[in-house]
Amino acid sequence: MDSRLPNPASSPYRFFTAAEWATFRGREALTLSADEVRRLRSMGDRIDLEEVERIYLAMSRLLYAHVESSQTLFRQRRRFLRGSDQTKTPFVIGIAGSVAAGKSTTARILKELLARWPGTPKVDLVTTDGFLFPNAVLEAEGLMQRKGFPESYDVGAILRFLSDIKAGARHVSAPVYSHFVYDVVPGEEVTVDQPDILIFEGLNVLQVRDMPKDGKFIPFVSDFFDYSIYIDADIDDLHRWYVARFMRLRETAFREEASFFHRYSKITDEEALEVANRLWTTINQRNLFENILPTRPRADLILRKGGDHLVEEVALRNI
Template sequence: MDKSARLEHAPHRTFGRQEWASLRADMPLTLTEADLFRLRSLNDPISIDEVVTIYLPLSRLLSLYVAATQGLYNATRTFLGANEGKTPFIIGIGGSVAVGKSTAARVLKALLARWTNTPKVDLITTDGFLYPNAVLEREGLMERKGFPESYDLPALLSFLSDIKAGLGSVSAPVYSHLVYDIVPSERITIDRPDILIVEGINVLQAPRLPRDGTAVPFVSDFFDFSIYIDAEEADIRRWYVERFQRLRETAFQDPNSYFHRYAMVSDAEALAIADRLWSRINRVNLYENILPTRPRADLILSKGESHLIERVALRRL
C-alpha cells in the first residue's frame, strides 16, 4: 500500500497549523496575556498566538461535540423514560511528563468556561489517585510512581462513575507536588459540572482484557473526548531536564520540598540526576505505557522542539 492510500485509510485526519487555525470561525478570544501568564506551567512558553491558532479551533470543535453529546444523552433519557438530570461531558488529556499537559488543561478549562452559555467546567488530575508514598514504599513501587500500578484504580473508576452518574459533591484526594505525596487531611469536591477535564499521563491506558469476557472498565470508558499531547522523546527529555533545573531555583529551595536535597547539589550533579531520572523512570514509562495509548486519542496535538504545536490529528468519525 502506498503512502497516499495509507493516509486515506488512517484513523486520524492530520492538519497543519494554518489549516487547523482556519477552523476557528467566529470563536472569540476570551483570554488576555495576563490570564495566560497565570495559566502556563513552568518552562512551557505558550503564547496568545498559540491559543488563537490551536486552542480556539479546539474550543469550537468541543462546543459542537458537547452540544451533540448532550442531545444524545437527552435522547437516551427520553427512550428510557428516565429523569436523571444532566450528564457531565468528560475530556481526558494524556501524554508524557513535561510535555505540557497541565498548561493545555488549564487553558482549555478557561476557554470552555467562557463560552456564551457559561458552562461550569472543573479540572482534576489523576495525581490525587496515586497511592500514598507509605503504600508505594511498602510495595516497592516508589521508583514506579506514575506507572499504572502506582494508582488506586478502583478509587479513580469509582470517582468517574459517580461524576458520570450526575451525583453531587463527589470528592477526590489531593496530591501535593511540594511534599510529593497525598495530603491526608485534604479532599477536592466536584459538584455536577457541565464539563470535567481529567488530566494525567496514563488516562488512556487500556488494561489487559480477561479471556473469559469479564467486563473490565477503563478510565477512558468515561471520556466523551480524549486528547493526547505528543512530541519527540528527545524534546520531552530536554524539557524535563530544563524544568528540573528551573525547579531547583524555585520549588526545590523550599525546605519542605521532598526534592529539597537536589537544590543543594552542583549544577553538573543536578544535570546527571535529571538525566538518570529520565532514563531510568520516565523514559521507561513513556515507551511501556504512555506512547502506546496515543492512537486511542480522539485528538493528537504534536509539538515541535520549541513547544509549538505543529500538527493536529483528529479521529475520523
C-alpha cells in the same frame, strides 16, 4: 506527524498543520488575556496568546460541538426511554501524554476557554496525581521508583470517582496531590459537584489492560470519557524539557526546605544534570515507552508539539 503515526492514506485520522488548524476557529472570540495565559501555563511551556488563538480556539469550538451533540443525544434518549428520570451527566474530556509534554497547561487553558462559552458552563479540572498511592504505601510495596506507572495509582478509586461523576452524583470528592512535598496531602480533597464538563488529566488515562477471559465487565478509565486528547512530542524534546524544568526548579521550589527535592538544590549543576537525566531515563522515559505512548492511537485528537513547545500538527480522528 512523525513516522510512528499511521500513513495518512490508511489512517483513521485527518492531519492538519497548525496554520490549517487555525482556520477552523471560525468566529470564536478570544476571551483570554496575555496575563491570564502567563498565569495558566506551566514552567517551561512557551504557550502565549498567539498560540491560544492559533490552536486552542479551534479546539474549543470543536469541543463545544461535541458537547452540544451529547446534550441533544441525551434528550433524544430520554424521550426514547419515555421520560425516565435519568440525570444529565458531565461531558468528560481526558487528556493524556508524557511528563513535561504540557498536559497541565492544555488542561488549564481549555478549562478557562470552555467556561466562557455562552451560558457559562461549569467546568472542573481533576488530575490523576491525587489518586497516586501515598509515598508510605509506595515505599512499602517497593514502587517509589515506579511512581507514575499504572501500578502506582489507586485505579479502583479513580474508577469509583468517574463512575460517580457519570452517575450524576452530587459532591464527589477527589484526593489532592502536592508536587512540592511529592505526596498525596492527607485529609485534603477537591469536591466536584455536577459540572457541565469535567477535564480529567493524567499520564495513563487512556491505558487499557488485558481483556478478561471470562467476559466479565471490567471498565477502563477511558470508558468514562466522551472525548480524549493526547499531547505528543519527540522523545528528545520531552527529555530536554524535563531536564530544563528540573534545573529551573533547583533555583526556585527546590530551595525551600520543606520541598521533597530540597537536597537537589545543594548539589552542583553537573551533579544535578546527572540526576535529572537519570530520573528521565530510568523512570519517565521507561513509563512513556511502556505505558503512555502505546495509548496515543486511542485519542480523538492528537496535538503534536515541536521543539519550541508550540503545536506544529494536529491529528483529528474521523467520525
